[in-house]
Amino acid sequence: MVQESTQADKAVIAEGVDEEPVEANRRLFTGWRMQVVAGAAALYALFHMAALNGVSISAYTGITVPLLPQFPMETWNFRIFHIAGALALGFVVYNAMMFSDDAHKDDRSSLWGKLAYVLFIPALLAVGTSLWFAQIIASGTLPEMGGLTTWPAFAGTPIYAQEVWYFGVPLLIATGGGIVLGWFETAPRDEFRVSDILLGVCAFAVAAYLIAIYGTAARNAVGTPFVPIGVAFAATAGSAMILELTRRVAGLALVIITGVFLLYTFVAHLLPGILAVQSAYSWQRFFGHVYSDAGILGPTTAVSSTYIILFIIFAAFLQASKVGDYFVNFAFAAAGRARGGPAKVAIFASGLMGMINGTSAGNVVATGSLTIPLMKKVGYKPTTAGAVEAAASTGGQIMPPIMGAGAFIMAEITGIPYQDIAIAAIIPAILYFVSVYFMVDFEAAKLGMRGMRDDELPKLAKMVRQVYLFIPIIILIAALFMGYSVIRAGTLATMAAAVVSWLTPFPMTWRGIVKAFELAGIMSIQIIAVCACAGIIVGVISLTGVGARFSAVLLDLAGVSQLLALFFAMCIAILLGMGMPTTAAYAVAASVVAPGLVQLGIPTLTAHFFVFYFAVLSAITPPVALASYAAAGISGANPMQTSVASFKIGIAAFIVPFMFFYNSALLMEGTWFEVIRAGITATFGVFLLSGGVQGWFLGQRSAWFIRIGLVTAALLMIEGGLITDLIGIGVTAGAWMIQRFLHPDPNASIPVRGAD
Incomplete structure (x- = not known):
């Protein structure tokens, strides 16, 4: 958003650039509905902040949370609750279809709503059964084995029949029906839909059952044919809801890729060559495996439930305190006078905001709405203006220390300390942004462009006097490199953002702090759904071993040429990342490509940086370049031409990863x-x-x-x-x-x- 000041200078002032864009399928509640959703979102984010910092609710309040006797929670329980909360909140906030410009098309459809009401019967039956199971387990009447309560749900036992007919079948009926009805049921944009609430109930049923059962010895059977059939039912319903929510918040690309991997699981035994497996996997074994720490509850959700949501809360506090506006205005004041000034502003502002934002396309929408029109104003073609913004926003994903949450996933997968990853990323990030800067500068020089006039820019002296607004970022970086944990550093930076706001015209009161937690809860839905969906793919890879077979292909290629093997790995990483947010793109590519590179003798850090870079760059690589397409929508240019232009501007990033292989000093390894x-x-x-x-x-x-x-x-x-x-x-x-x-x-x- 651009505001012209009331002064005679008519300076361009950035406002609201860090506000979360409203998607076309997002509901806009009013009145009591808005208060209910806002309260739920704020509590969801606050729950994570408290749990991550070891705050014991029961110790402070004396209240014992049902089904959760230990709080802070056991790791799997925490991740299950993390996903269930995002599902319930996401289905209410995001509609199954885009809202129409014709308000009458969104009138409430009574028939589909009535059918959804009927499906509450099996949904509530599943909830009641899961709570009953939890009560049985907590009663202490079941036998123990090795200090763990057993769960006798073998075929032919009463519990087996109850899991099937009182929990599993009703849950699948309610979940499947809720998803399908969601495609047809309509309601005004400011009202709830019955089918969405139904899916929230199903998400609770899945979480309640899994938390109860995973507290018994049955947890040890996960990934084997002996897993309780109720786990398979719960995992099937949970996976279906994850796929549906991912479709709503991130589009079909990741859902289709996940669907291909799911299909592969059940037909792999029929395929030839390296894709084949020895025997077929049963439905029960696969879904019992996928909803564990080898799949959905594995590395991707581990990161989304800790580091990612923490930094989303941090970003929400920055947004509430208007620090994002300051970042952009500072960039205008510092670089706007240079030739092609708005493009250079886009490099600095979009890079900084993109580091925190976590998605290239989302950052394009946030900052591009300001920078792209100004680039066009000083003479850049619409295609070039969009391409510069796309390249700069994508670069934010590789900028330390946050790197759009990619560094945290890399640390989780590789076991390499986060600080080492952030340090290794410094030179590659500098090279990328220096390259983009020169690309923009030389383009401006060729076209004889000018910079923006002094009277068009914020006053640099005023921006310098407000440099204290960088304090939260400085505290974050300093705390990380002083050896504090990521959780503690992020928490300190979040608190600093609130304190610093008291020095601005937008001080954060208690109401503002609650609003920040609400924003964080809503902002987290997309990334949590995407990470959980990527976890399904990781589960397929871990069960079928397709990653190991891909490694064998790379080894064969390396026998011909290591450069050829690296090129092949690059292509796979880009293909897997196309149409996917950064975190999911890297998580999937790291599972498939990175192990093979490590087997080639490439150091683990180098291999994962290679994969990470190309997973990120899929956002500006034709033909499916999400960041470029988002920028083209703002600039009015042809999407494909914009993606080609952004590929050209960011070309250094396609070359530098190959140099990691030849010169590890670029990753700070060496004297x-x-x-x-x-x-x-x-x-x-x-x-x-x-x-x-x-x-x-x-x-x-x-x-x-x-x-x-x-x-x-x-x-x-x-x-x-x-x-x-x-x-x-x-x-x-x-x-x-x-x-x-x-x-x-x-x-x-x-x-x-x-x-x-």
Whole structure:
């Protein structure tokens, strides 16, 4: 949002750039409904903040939460509750279909609503049965084995029949019916739908059953044919709801990919070659496996239930205190005067906001609504304006320390300390943003663009006086590198955001703090659904072993050429990431691609950074480039042309990961001299790369052969070896001499004998 000041200078002031965009299928409640949903969302986020910091509710209140005798909660129980809460909240907030511009099309459909009311009967039966099971387990009447309560739900026993007919079948009927009815039932945008509330009840039934059963010895049977059949029923219903909510909040791309993996599980024994498995997997065994720490409750949900939701709360506090507006205004004041100023503002502002935001496309919508129109105003083509914003927002996902939550997932999967990952990401992030900056600058120089006038910009002196608004970010970084846990550092930064707001015109009162928790609860729904959905894919990979077989393919390719194996791994990582948010894209690609790279002898950190980069870059890689498409929607340009242009602007990021393999100093591995030299030469390399791609060198356009020389020199410099650096400097010197003294025509064509 852009506001012109009432002063004569008519300066551009950013307001609301960090506000969460309202999706076309999101409900906008009013009155008591709004208060109910807001309260539920705030409590959901507050629950996580309390649990992560070890706050014992029962110790403070004396209240024992039913089914949850230990609080803070056991890990699996915490993750189950985390997913169930997101499902219940998500179904209420996000409609199954987009809302129509014609208000009458969204009138309440009484028939579908009445059918949904009928389905409450099996749903409540499933809830009652799960609570009854929990009471039986808690009563102490069941035998124990090894200190754990047994759960005698074997075929032919009364409990088995009760799990099937009183819990499983009713739950599947209610869940399936609720999902299908959700596609047809309509209601005004500010009202609840019966089918959505029904699905919330089903989510509670799944959570209540799993929390109760996983507290017994039956938990040890997960992933085997002996898992209780009730677990399979609950996991089937839970997986179906996760897929439906993912469709509502993130589109069909991830749902389709997950569906392909699910189909593969049950037909793998029929397939030839490396895709084959020895025997078929039963429905009971697979779904008993997938809703465990090997799948949905595994690394992706571990991260979403801890680090991701914590930093979503942090982002919500920054939003409530208007710090995001300050970031953008500071970028305008600092960089707006340079040629092509709004594009350079987009680089800084979108990179910083994207680091916290967590999704490339979401950040494009948030900051692009301000920067893209201003880029067009100073002379950038709509395609270029959209591409710059897409590339900058995507770069935020690789910027430490937060890296759009990617660093936390990498730490969870690899076991490498988070601090080491954040440090390793510094040079690659600098190279990316330096490259994008030069791409933008050279484009502006070629087109003779100006910067924004002083009277169009916020006053830099005023922005400097408000530099204290960076304190929450500084505290976060300092706490992390002082050795505090990520949870403690994030909590301190969140508290600092509230305190700093008291120095601004937007102080956070108790009402503001509650509002921030409400925003966090709503903002977390999408990423939780996506991480849980990615967990299904991880479960398929862990059960079928397809990741190990893919590793064998990479090893075979490496026997021919390691570069070929890396290129193949890059293609798979990009393909798996297309249409998916960053966290899910990396989680899936890391499960499939990274193990094979490690088996090639590539260090674990290098392998995962390689995969992470290309999973992130899928957001600007044609043909399915979510960030580019979002930017095209704002700029009014052709989506495919915008994605090609953003690919061009971010091209350095497609080259640098290959250099990790040849020069680990780019990931801060080596002596200080090696790291500094690698950083300097690689920075010079991306400068040359930008000049070669844009055709601009020494303040003038370059001929085609000079551009080829610059790109060649860039690749040699980025590689980082002493010999390649010297050769690169020599090639650059040759290009400089030709450009400086011979002045070749940049429009000269390549003569081809007989072309006419």
